[in-house]
Amino acid sequence: MSKIGSSNPVIKWIDHRLPVFTFMQHELHEYPTPKNLNYFWNFGSLAGIILVTMIVTGIVLSMHYTAHVDYAFDSVERIMRDVNYGWLIRYVHMNGASAFFVVVFIHIFRGLYYGSYKAPRELLWMLGVVILLLMMATAFLGYVLPWGQMSFWGATVITNLFSAIPFVGEPIVTWLWGGFSVDNATLNRFFSLHFLLPFVIVGVVVLHIVALHTHGSNNPVGISIKNNDDQIPFHPYYTIKDLFGLGVFLVVFSWFVFYAPNYLGHPDNYIQADPLQTPPHIVPEWYFLPFYAILRSITFDILFLEAKLLGVIAMFASIAILFILPWLDRSPVRSARFRPVYRQFFWILVIDCVILGIVGANSPDDPVFSGAKWFQYIHLGMISTAYYFFHFLILLPLLSIFEKTNPLPTSINEPVLGGGKATAMAAAKPMEKA
Amino acid sequence: MADSTGDKAVSQKENVETRRDFLMLATGAFGAFGMGAAIWPLIDQMNPAADTLAASTAEVNLKPIQVGQRVVIKWRGKPVFITRRSKAQIEDARKVSLTSLVDPERDEDRVKKPEWLIVVGVCTHLGCIPLGSKQGEKQGEYRGWFCPCHGSHYDTSGRIRKGPAPKNLSVPQYTFVSENVVKIG
Amino acid sequence: MYKALSGVLGLLMLLSPSSTCAAGTTAEVPAQVWSFKGLFGTFSRPSLQRGYQVYNEVCAGCHGLRLVAYRNLAEIGFSEKQVKKIAASMTVKDGPNDEGEMFERPGRSSDRFVSPFPNKQAARSANNGAYPPDLSLIVKARIGGADYLYSLLTGYKEPKKVTEVPEGMYYNLYYPGQLIAMPSPLSEDGVEYADKTKATVDQMARDVTTFLAWTAEPELESRKRTGVKVLLFLIILTGMLYAVKRKIWANIH
Numbered sequence: 001m002s003k004i005g006s007s008n009p010v011i012k013w014i015d016h017r018l019p020v021f022t023f024m025q026h027e028l029h030e031y032p033t034p035k036n037l038n039y040f041w042n043f044g045s046l047a048g049i050i051l052v053t054m055i056v057t058g059i060v061l062s063m064h065y066t067a068h069v070d071y072a073f074d075s076v077e078r079i080m081r082d083v084n085y086g087w088l089i090r091y092v093h094m095n096g097a098s099a100f101f102v103v104v105f106i107h108i109f110r111g112l113y114y115g116s117y118k119a120p121r122e123l124l125w126m127l128g129v130v131i132l133l134l135m136m137a138t139a140f141l142g143y144v145l146p147w148g149q150m151s152f153w154g155a156t157v158i159t160n161l162f163s164a165i166p167f168v169g170e171p172i173v174t175w176l177w178g179g180f181s182v183d184n185a186t187l188n189r190f191f192s193l194h195f196l197l198p199f200v201i202v203g204v205v206v207l208h209i210v211a212l213h214t215h216g217s218n219n220p221v222g223i224s225i226k227n228n229d230d231q232i233p234f235h236p237y238y239t240i241k242d243l244f245g246l247g248v249f250l251v252v253f254s255w256f257v258f259y260a261p262n263y264l265g266h267p268d269n270y271i272q273a274d275p276l277q278t279p280p281h282i283v284p285e286w287y288f289l290p291f292y293a294i295l296r297s298i299t300f301d302i303l304f305l306e307a308k309l310l311g312v313i314a315m316f317a318s319i320a321i322l323f324i325l326p327w328l329d330r331s332p333v334r335s336a337r338f339r340p341v342y343r344q345f346f347w348i349l350v351i352d353c354v355i356l357g358i359v360g361a362n363s364p365d366d367p368v369f370s371g372a373k374w375f376q377y378i379h380l381g382m383i384s385t386a387y388y389f390f391h392f393l394i395l396l397p398l399l400s401i402f403e404k405t406n407p408l409p410t411s412i413n414e415p416v417l418g419g420g421k422a423t424a425m426a427a428a429k430p431m432e433k434a
Numbered sequence: 435m436a437d438s439t440g441d442k443a444v445s446q447k448e449n450v451e452t453r454r455d456f457l458m459l460a461t462g463a464f465g466a467f468g469m470g471a472a473i474w475p476l477i478d479q480m481n482p483a484a485d486t487l488a489a490s491t492a493e494v495n496l497k498p499i500q501v502g503q504r505v506v507i508k509w510r511g512k513p514v515f516i517t518r519r520s521k522a523q524i525e526d527a528r529k530v531s532l533t534s535l536v537d538p539e540r541d542e543d544r545v546k547k548p549e550w551l552i553v554v555g556v557c558t559h560l561g562c563i564p565l566g567s568k569q570g571e572k573q574g575e576y577r578g579w580f581c582p583c584h585g586s587h588y589d590t591s592g593r594i595r596k597g598p599a600p601k602n603l604s605v606p607q608y609t610f611v612s613e614n615v616v617k618i619g
Numbered sequence: 620m621y622k623a624l625s626g627v628l629g630l631l632m633l634l635s636p637s638s639t640c641a642a643g644t645t646a647e648v649p650a651q652v653w654s655f656k657g658l659f660g661t662f663s664r665p666s667l668q669r670g671y672q673v674y675n676e677v678c679a680g681c682h683g684l685r686l687v688a689y690r691n692l693a694e695i696g697f698s699e700k701q702v703k704k705i706a707a708s709m710t711v712k713d714g715p716n717d718e719g720e721m722f723e724r725p726g727r728s729s730d731r732f733v734s735p736f737p738n739k740q741a742a743r744s745a746n747n748g749a750y751p752p753d754l755s756l757i758v759k760a761r762i763g764g765a766d767y768l769y770s771l772l773t774g775y776k777e778p779k780k781v782t783e784v785p786e787g788m789y790y791n792l793y794y795p796g797q798l799i800a801m802p803s804p805l806s807e808d809g810v811e812y813a814d815k816t817k818a819t820v821d822q823m824a825r826d827v828t829t830f831l832a833w834t835a836e837p838e839l840e841s842r843k844r845t846g847v848k849v850l851l852f853l854i855i856l857t858g859m860l861y862a863v864k865r866k867i868w869a870n871i872h
Contacts, residue, residue, distance in 0.1 A: 080838065081838070082483040089476070089479060236867050254850055257846075259846055270756045270835075488728065491729075
């Protein structure tokens with residue numbers, strides 16, 4: 001780590017005792033970054049910015065929120081009606097959750113496409129999966145807080161999943177509730193945990209970044225930096241690129257906040273929770289729909305294992321499987337650019353996940369096509385779930401053995417030598433060349 | 435990155451540099467303005483909300499209050515002392531010479547009707563509530579109020595006479611809506 | 620990757636219509652024209668005030684509006700004096716007083732709308748077991764929003780097919796299940812508008828829906844006004860950032 005070159009005596013004095021400036025110099029200015037990152041590499045820093053926004057707006061909202069079954073709904077409405085700019089802050093927080101998931105999902109699929117999970121970035125990837133799990137928990141807890149109908153029944157359904165655990169299921173659910181149903185005790189602990197978890201996420205994000213900076217970013221070509229021609233300092237090149245990306249994101253995000261703030265929500269959550277009346281249609285927030293579809297698609301018992309338990313296991317497994325992904329895909333080539341077969345299957349997986357989302361949004365026994373009554377969403381869900389696991393557990397290990405990959409370029413800077421593929425790539429990226 | 439050393443190339447480069455600098459400066463300023471605008475709602479939300487502001491007036495029916503009686507009502511989360519002063523109490527308050535006061539103020543300027551003294555019941559020292567409104571409570575040396583926290587004495591006009599408090603008990607905004615109803619705030 | 624991505628998006632567009640299937644037998648809600656829709660939408664003040672009148676004279680007997688305060692009526696064009704008068708005409712339970720008793724007093728403008736029933740149970744028992752929901756958020760709390768509410772209010776038609784309508788229930792084309800416990804609330808000239816507008820069922824339904832759209836989203840106007848400014852600002856800023864980005868990256872080959 002080179003010392004900071006500043007001649008400012010104050011900076012020197014501080015840096016000698018607490019090397020924050022040297023640290024920033026090293027991690028921002030000198031931090032070598034591949035020069036060929038495309039716009040899909042914007043989503044990591046974007047996720048970080050959204051996390052900060054969520055924490056800030058969340059702390060502000062907690063100043064006005066009352067975590068009590070009798071007052072929670074009204075306190076949220078008071079925020080919307082009486083608190084100065086309360087509606088803005090709440091809508092940012094509400095839509096921020098959705099934006100967070102959009103950005104993180106793109107970030108994850110980018111990693112899948114360009115093989116960012118492969119050595120030496122396995123731990124970086126696994127920490128990312130931990131962040132995803134924490135985000136899901138936080139989002140679920142937060143959705144309960146407004147105490148609308150969907151809050152209440154979503155909480156009831158999800159906490160009841162734990163009752164599928166053999167022997168200790170029921171006691172665990174009672175323990176989660178702090179009573180015999182989702183009630184005031186539940187709301188209070190959910191509020192407490194919803195406040196806590198984001199800070200845990202921040203901690204894991206720091207580890208995620210430490211791991212990232214150990215070996216640096218992967219890149220669209222997927223080969224490591226070989227010499228100085230391959231890399232540029234993070235600042236100013238990627239700081240400005242990230243800022244521009246942030247601008248584009250904010251335009252889209254603001255459109256939702258100001259013109260369609262409830263587009264992604266469910267109207268039922270504007271009805272105060274009623275423990276005696278279940279809404280006709282319980283659907284989770286959109287970002288949980290694929291997982292919800294997997295949960296519901298297991299309708300059969302296997303040996304002594306009940307369908308309910310299997311569904312829960314399948315749902316958790318769909319994420320847990322990402323932990324072992326670096327060992328399922330043994331192909332030495334990272335980027336899908338040079339993996340013609342994997343590339344096809346990657347897109348099929350993307351479509352599969354979207355179909356799972358659509359299945360999760362619909363009633364299981366509704367027909368998928370109005371013409372064919374026998375083909376219901378539950379069937380589509382089963383097929384898509386099966387395919388999801390097939391992709392990771394069977395396809396990836398087989399591809400690692402049998403796929404014939406294209407030749408790799410010799411370096412990031414001179415991809416032309418790699419063959420026709422890379423030339424096409426260079427032409428397709430005028431943006432970075434500017 | 436390969437810079438030509440020719441004169442023309444250098445001047446061109448400088449030209450580009452200044453244009454870039456201006457553009458960056460403008461963008462930075464524009465962005466900073468946006469940041470400020472985005473932060474304002476986060477600050478303003480801590481100010482009193484619309485319902486808090488709307489509820490910050492209190493109407494009090496004065497009819498049941500006897501001469502010499504003091505009542506305490508809650509206004510904006512603070513006590514307000516309403517005293518229906520007797521002739522003697524009014525005289526007491528008016529005969530004091532202004533020069534002997536810590537915070538000189540005429541009693542006439544502190545009331546709208548001499549009979550009714552309305553003051554915020556918060557000691558101007560450190561915010562305790564002075565005693566003296568209920569019967570039997572210590573009223574201090576000047577028969578007004580006495581703050582038990584650090585021993586400030588207030589007179590029958592709510593003015594500070596002795597002790598550490600720097601100012602008289604403050605008079606809230608109020609109007610007599612009718613003969614017997616006063617609106618505070 | 621970009622090319623493939625657009626391909627996937629296209630494919631999904633093909634898939635999506637099949638996922639939005641119309642629910643059951645309930646008729647699809649036709650879209651209406653509202654002044655508060657769109658980028659620059661605002662509530663029409665005369666319509667809001669008429670809508671308040673309809674709510675007050677027709678709906679308020681059974682439906683509460685507990686999240687709205689009387690002072691909020693100033694935002695839809697009532698004067699402070701009118702608001703005070705409206706508030707004072709209501710009886711608010713307050714207390715305890717110095718004797719520890721609850722007492723009744725005339726409403727103040729800072730009070731929230733007094734609900735017609737003290738609680739859900741009382742509301743149910745007074746309405747043959749059906750619960751008249753609070754209307755503060757009704758437009759936000761129903762799929763279809765304002766369009767649905769308007770359709771519901773004007774949807775009391777004769778049953779098309781021979782449908783058994785049980786005692787105490789009413790046929791409504793747009794209500795889920797088509798049997799609703801609320802009798803048709805609006806009738807021709809049911810209210811006498813203060814501004815002399817002809818009180819047709821359609822007019823009253825539109826006005827009260829506008830009013831309830833406002834009670835659900837009182838922030839709508841300032842939200843949209845702010846939105847235009849924010850979007851303009853962000854588009855310009857993003858354009859500038861793009862220019863800076865190009866400049867900085869100009870020397871990277």
